[in-house]
Amino acid sequence: MIEVKPKSFESLLSEAITKAKTNNDTQLISMTEEIRKVDPVRFFASARKLSMDRVFWTSTSEQFSIAGVGNAWKVEAEENRTEVIESRWQKLLDEAIVHNPYKVPGTGLVALGGMSFDPSVRKSELWNNFSHGSFQIPILMLTRRASRYYLTTSLEVRGDDDPNELNKWVVQAKEMVMDRTEWLPDSPGINTQQEIAPGQWKDTVKHAADMIKSRDAEKIVLARELRVRLKKDASVASILKNLMAAQPNSYVFAVERDGDCFVGASPERLVKQEDEQLFSVCLAGTAPRGKTDEEDREIARQLLHDEKNRSEHDFVVKMIRKSMETCCDAVYVPDKPVIHPFKNLQHLYTPVTARLQKGYSIFDIIEKLHPTPALGGVPREKSMTYIREHEQLDRGWYGAPVGWMDSNRNGEFAVAIRSGLVQGNIVSLFAGCGVVRDSDPEAEYEETKIKFRPMLSVLED
Structure with a gap:
């Protein structure tokens, strides 16, 4: 340079x-x-x-x-x-x-x-x-x-x-x-919602859980699509404005390609780089927010002690620690997760810090971390093979790294969840959940409905 x-x-x-x-x-x-x-x-x-x-x-x-x-x-x-x-x-x-x-x-x-x-x-x-x-x-x-x-x-x-x-x-x-007076229209509102093959998705969840019971894998993440028709073409700028107001602790992003726009508000950092310092996050295990402070605290307590969610979270922690240790020094991971609340959901959260070794870049970290167990499964190859063969969906950029890097060794990438693809007045939303041996298809289905809420809420009137 x-x-x-x-x-x-x-x-x-x-x-x-x-x-x-x-x-x-x-x-x-x-x-x-x-x-x-x-x-x-x-x-x-x-x-x-x-x-x-x-x-x-x-x-x-x-x-x-x-x-x-x-x-x-x-x-x-x-x-x-x-x-x-x-x-x-x-x-x-x-x-x-x-x-x-x-x-x-x-x-x-x-x-x-x-x-x-x-x-x-x-x-x-x-x-x-x-x-x-x-x-x-x-x-x-x-x-x-x-x-x-x-x-x-x-x-x-x-x-x-x-x-x-x-x-x-x-x-x-x-x-x-630089027009400081640019007008931002209100949300156009939702006309119709169409769930893409929900019955098949539940059948796949049951099939995956049965396979896990036979010890062919420990966890498989399955995603599904909800297709939303708006009353008129979406204004991506307005979606961004609404997401920033509704999801203040998230990464709000948009990437436009030839008129289509991938947009979302992800709570999950994949990796951040500041020169040789790296920061990552283990975010797995999800529950809704309570209607009262007392209910909220009780749900958080249950989440911290829920065996399924703690197991999912531990998968992510172990993988990120192992991945970081291959090309980093001074890797630090706290012993226990804490609750990280957002407007609609709360998650189990464990931060990770490390120092990047010479000869490695942020792309090396991305290759090591993606897909995390929270988006793919455990072990990685078996779960990914299952997803390719059985998931009724092309995820596209959903669940993948999205972010930026500069010429002074700074950059940050998030895991592109809580997201959707905008095409005129059609928005395809995506959400997934981790299937383990005791997963109930109906419960997993309800979990994905909760995960659709952050994006649905900013598209409604």
Whole structure:
């Protein structure tokens, strides 16, 4: 990465175009500036005027948000996805011209995107617009960190580009996305809901439980789909706004591809990187919130002592500890979980910290951790084989890593649960549960209904 200190974006353009002409190749440039307050959701909404793919990420509890539009650089991979993406990302970092005096996480060169749950599964028509792995560096990107705001402009230029024309386009595009008065419509409301093959799903749960009793596996996670028809086309910006208000302790995200948008509010961090420090979370074991404080406490107490949920949670803890220890030092995991409450649900929660060893990257951790036992099962290969052969669903990006990484060894990925795929006025919602030897199909079905609530609640009138 070539760090520069240009007088203006136009001068940076001229320098990059000259270099591209000399090398007979394209050249990526990036410039970050601090700006006055812009609401990230309104930025995302205004960006629709540019008719380009948009992306959004926020950790509301940490007052951190990224909203981007366009593709200054994009990489997609259907096979060997982490290797392909990491290789191209590293090559880009070596060659890009960057001006970012702030070094704030989430500024400068930032790639945002995600992956599918299982790249070996043939994609269904539902997920046609989403590759098994896809990341982008936005052309225009807003970063909010606490009370400070940054705008990063990135472009890939050619030797025959006109710097004046490019700069003029950038100025006009900035004016469009920085519209602080952009109106956000209310939720369109739900017209109909259609459960996709609920009877078959319950039969599969029973079949999986019977197989587990024969000791062919310990746990298998099975997901299902609920298809929602809205009264009119969805406004993804409004969904994001509602999710941020309703799920303040979650990662709220959106990744748009050719008009389709994968959006959600996940409570589950997969991994966070700050230089060599890593942070992960074991989140497995679920119960509803109580209607009163007393009922809430009693449900939490039962969850902490429930054998099925504690067993599910222990599966995740053991796997994450083992995965971290292969490429990290100083791995620390508390002995017991605690209750982590959200608006609709509460979960068993155990944090994990570690120090990344030299020679490893965040992609190595993702490869080790995904899929966690909370989304796949135990043992991993047997449970994944069962899911491929019996689950009546192409999960697409549901349950998979989604997040961001920057050029200063910062990044964060969440497990994309509590999520849905928006296609006009149709939203496909996804939820799953862990099947063990004593699982009751009806009880597991009711658990998935609870897990649909966070997304359903923001789509209703």
